[in-house]
Amino acid sequence: MRATAEPVEGNKVKLSVEVEETEVDKVLDEAVRTLSRQVRVPGFRPGKVPRRVLEARMGGAVALRTEALREALPDFYARAVVDSEIDPITSPEIDITGGEESGPVSFDAVVEVRPVISVPGYAGLQVTVPSPLVTEAEVDAQVDRLRDQEAELVVVDRPAIDGDHVTIDVHGTDASGTEVVGVDDFVYEVGSASVVPELDAELRGATVGRVLAFSATPPGGQEIAFRVLVKEVQEKHLPEVTDDWAAENSDFETVEALRADLSTRIGRMKVVQTQLARRDNTVGALVELVDDEVVPDVLVDQELGERVHDLGHRLEQQRITLEQFLTVTGRGEEDLLEEIRVDARRAVKADLALRAVAEAEDLQVSPEEFEAELAAMAERMSTTVEALRHQLDHAGRTGAVRSEQRKAKALTWLLDHVELVDENGTPVSREDLETDQGVEGEATDDTTGEVGAEAVTATSEDAEPADDQSDGVSGSGPERENEDEE
Numbered sequence: 001m002r003a004t005a006e007p008v009e010g011n012k013v014k015l016s017v018e019v020e021e022t023e024v025d026k027v028l029d030e031a032v033r034t035l036s037r038q039v040r041v042p043g044f045r046p047g048k049v050p051r052r053v054l055e056a057r058m059g060g061a062v063a064l065r066t067e068a069l070r071e072a073l074p075d076f077y078a079r080a081v082v083d084s085e086i087d088p089i090t091s092p093e094i095d096i097t098g099g100e101e102s103g104p105v106s107f108d109a110v111v112e113v114r115p116v117i118s119v120p121g122y123a124g125l126q127v128t129v130p131s132p133l134v135t136e137a138e139v140d141a142q143v144d145r146l147r148d149q150e151a152e153l154v155v156v157d158r159p160a161i162d163g164d165h166v167t168i169d170v171h172g173t174d175a176s177g178t179e180v181v182g183v184d185d186f187v188y189e190v191g192s193a194s195v196v197p198e199l200d201a202e203l204r205g206a207t208v209g210r211v212l213a214f215s216a217t218p219p220g221g222q223e224i225a226f227r228v229l230v231k232e233v234q235e236k237h238l239p240e241v242t243d244d245w246a247a248e249n250s251d252f253e254t255v256e257a258l259r260a261d262l263s264t265r266i267g268r269m270k271v272v273q274t275q276l277a278r279r280d281n282t283v284g285a286l287v288e289l290v291d292d293e294v295v296p297d298v299l300v301d302q303e304l305g306e307r308v309h310d311l312g313h314r315l316e317q318q319r320i321t322l323e324q325f326l327t328v329t330g331r332g333e334e335d336l337l338e339e340i341r342v343d344a345r346r347a348v349k350a351d352l353a354l355r356a357v358a359e360a361e362d363l364q365v366s367p368e369e370f371e372a373e374l375a376a377m378a379e380r381m382s383t384t385v386e387a388l389r390h391q392l393d394h395a396g397r398t399g400a401v402r403s404e405q406r407k408a409k410a411l412t413w414l415l416d417h418v419e420l421v422d423e424n425g426t427p428v429s430r431e432d433l434e435t436d437q438g439v440e441g442e443a444t445d446d447t448t449g450e451v452g453a454e455a456v457t458a459t460s461e462d463a464e465p466a467d468d469q470s471d472g473v474s475g476s477g478p479e480r481e482n483e484d485e486e
Helices: 021-038 051-058 061-084 136-149 197-203 243-249 255-287 297-317 322-329 333-360 367-381 385-395 398-417 478-485
Strands: 002-007 012-019 093-098 105-112 126-128 152-155 165-173 179-189 211-216 224-237 419-421
Touching: 002 061, 012 061, 021 051, 021 061, 051 061, 061 093, 061 105, 061 385, 061 398, 126 255, 136 243, 136 255, 179 224, 197 211, 197 224, 243 255, 255 333, 255 398, 297 322, 297 333, 322 333, 333 398, 367 385, 367 398, 385 398
Parallel strands: 126 419
Antiparallel strands: 002 012, 012 105, 093 105, 152 224, 165 179, 165 224, 211 224
């Protein structure tokens, strides 16, 4: 089989395919064998019906050939896609141009392909991330949290301030005068905003014996007229930070050792936060370089469909209906779809941009890397590499695997080259993003899913996994099918 590709109008490509007569004959023979097993003809056992009989029942040799070609064209097209290395994003329009009755077969397939874009400025991106460095104030805050657990409440004779604990009687009535709130000797921390914000505002500066009257509306409720009696004001007394206190309330004998451990723990957390922010913000900065005009609506629609499908699947697993989800989140269906569409467009932009970076930097996938990826995929799908390879080739998705690997390399390249600064514009050293084990904590092998790149679609209607995926990818690959069937 020979296939050539040429661009046509818009973002479309025309594949011109020629299939040798010997390949067509194999297809016809296979069609005859299949029909012979399926058709019931008096006087013939299943699988033993002669070809001439089948042709007669179908309306002649041409009719049989037409049916065989109809079944074989998707496979011929998929092979042509692999051979010509194009990247279709829609179903093809196929027109048989020769060989409908005899001899070799030729056909044209016009299909829209993924656009190849450029992202000027990708090499000079500046990304803002949280500083991974630990400050003394952050360690002090953690020490104070430990001290707060051992704090004592002491009665004071002064107006209440934030952080104080006040003992109050709280009563409230609705519009009809019915009491809907009634609690005596309620201990409340001023400034916690755990009841209604108006309560904190009234308590600030209040003294013992004062009666507070105000109206407020709790979330989701009706307006309530409150009357609050202040009965006692207590302030927290935190224990003094000494070695004895550290030994009694931690695993360390000294304050210095405790602070060193807290600094290490905070540092690890901040490194992870900075790594995640570097990754997300790098993708976000890259997306900003992509114009909306270059994003095909068909890709956005496909991504939207996949995300809606995944949402429905997750809700089903949690035994929640879409209507219940919308009610709990306080959104309408159109609002939800618009939110998902915005994320879908961002994902498509990221996909196109990473492909552009991979092309601009000539980031290639070696045969060894490709084979390793196939092996990992096969293991996840509980199948063999050979079966998976056949499945990918048959569906015309082999190139998609390499594309995903190239995009992962593109993101790694960007993470290694973007300029990092903290919220104050101070440069962030990459050395500060390493853990004490010397390796970064972020996962760089899951880049495609997070940035919304296209998932590998390895199946077609008639090619399913031997044993029979999802935040942010389009396509219905074999891993996604596994998830749907669980």
